């Protein structure tokens with residue numbers, strides 16, 4: 001019979017917070033010797049591969065990375081110069097610039113240091129993964145609220161999301177959502193129990 005480990009229902013918030021940070025630090029490993037990118041560059045490459053169309057902007061990335069526009073721009077310039085990101089004009093606002101990973105950028109993501117954490121998550125039971133999928137966005141939203149920074153999340157936990165029959169609808173942009181967009185990161189995300197809009201406009 002498989003051995004089950006005891007759980008500690010009384011684990012303090014301090015211990016859980018430290019464990020979360022430890023998992024994050026050890027999973028990233030971007031600064032290990034031989035890594036082709038810095039931690040900030042990996043974060044940027046991942047963000048632009050996983051954000052929805054309207055959120056692939058420098059300001060949305062700056063919010064996600066909790067950094068300044070200037071620092072974020074510097075990271076994007078470096079990735080662009082290395083041929084890993086490419087810029088294009090927004091279809092809806094010609095003054096806005098959007099970034100997309102190039103083929104080379106997507107190829108590099110297959111060597112993402114986070115792949116070890118992804119593999120570890122794949123070993124969890126469906127119930128445990130569902131619990132994490134429910135809890136982590138809540139934690140991220142609480143943290144963003146406490147810091148006064150915009151939350152970034154996906155449609156499943158967003159106040160603007162509406163299921164209309166077979167279709168998914170975003171009340172923020174007033175448009176239907178394609179199935180593939182529902183799991184993408186969004187800078188206009190508003191946590192479900194929040195009545196106000198996003199804490200900042202990161203969509204330009």
Ligand code: SF4
Nearest residue numbers: 155158161170172186
């Ligand atoms: S429903 Fe929310 S997360 Fe989804 S696209 Fe709209 S604002 Fe973004």
